[in-house]
Amino acid sequence: MNEVFSTPIEIRFAHCDPAGIVFYPRYFELINGVVEDWCGHALGMSFHEMHVVKDIGLPTVHIETDFVKTSVLGDRLTAQLRVLKLGRASVTVEIRMVGEKNDLRLRAELVLVMAHVRDRKAIALPEVLRTQMQRFVVVDAIS
Known part of the structure; x- marks a missing residue:
C-alpha cells in the first residue's frame, strides 16, 4: 500500500x-518517540499495551543516522516513517525528519526486533502488528 506515517x-x-541547536543524542530520543507514536497511532498497539499488558517490546538493535542539516529551538519538523523490510521477528524502518520547507534534517534507518520483555528473546511479530506494518512497506522493498 505504501503509506507513510507522519x-x-x-x-x-x-x-x-x-x-541553540539540537544536541545529536536528543535525536535518538525523538526517533524513539516516532516509533512509539507509529505503534500507538498507526499500528493500534501502544507501548503501554506492548510493554505492560502483553510483556513484549520492539527495541532498536541497529541504527544508522545521517544528520543532514541542523535544527534549532522553535523549529517544527515532520517525521516520516516507512518500512523498508518486514521479517519474521524484525522490521527495518526509515525515518526522515524534514523542516517546514520540506528540507531534510535527518535520515535514520533502524532495525527493530520484536522481543519478549521478561525473557529478552526475539519472538515472531504478532500477526495483528505485521498486518498493520504491511501498509507502510515501500512498494519496491524486498521482504
Missing part, C-alpha cells in the same frame, strides 16, 4: 545544546 515534532529547549 507525526509532528516541535524542537524544544530540552532538545538543544547551549548553541
Whole structure:
C-alpha cells in the first residue's frame, strides 16, 4: 500500500545544546518517540499495551543516522516513517525528519526486533502488528 506515517515534532529547549541547536543524542530520543507514536497511532498497539499488558517490546538493535542539516529551538519538523523490510521477528524502518520547507534534517534507518520483555528473546511479530506494518512497506522493498 505504501503509506507513510507522519507525526509532528516541535524542537524544544530540552532538545538543544547551549548553541541553540539540537544536541545529536536528543535525536535518538525523538526517533524513539516516532516509533512509539507509529505503534500507538498507526499500528493500534501502544507501548503501554506492548510493554505492560502483553510483556513484549520492539527495541532498536541497529541504527544508522545521517544528520543532514541542523535544527534549532522553535523549529517544527515532520517525521516520516516507512518500512523498508518486514521479517519474521524484525522490521527495518526509515525515518526522515524534514523542516517546514520540506528540507531534510535527518535520515535514520533502524532495525527493530520484536522481543519478549521478561525473557529478552526475539519472538515472531504478532500477526495483528505485521498486518498493520504491511501498509507502510515501500512498494519496491524486498521482504
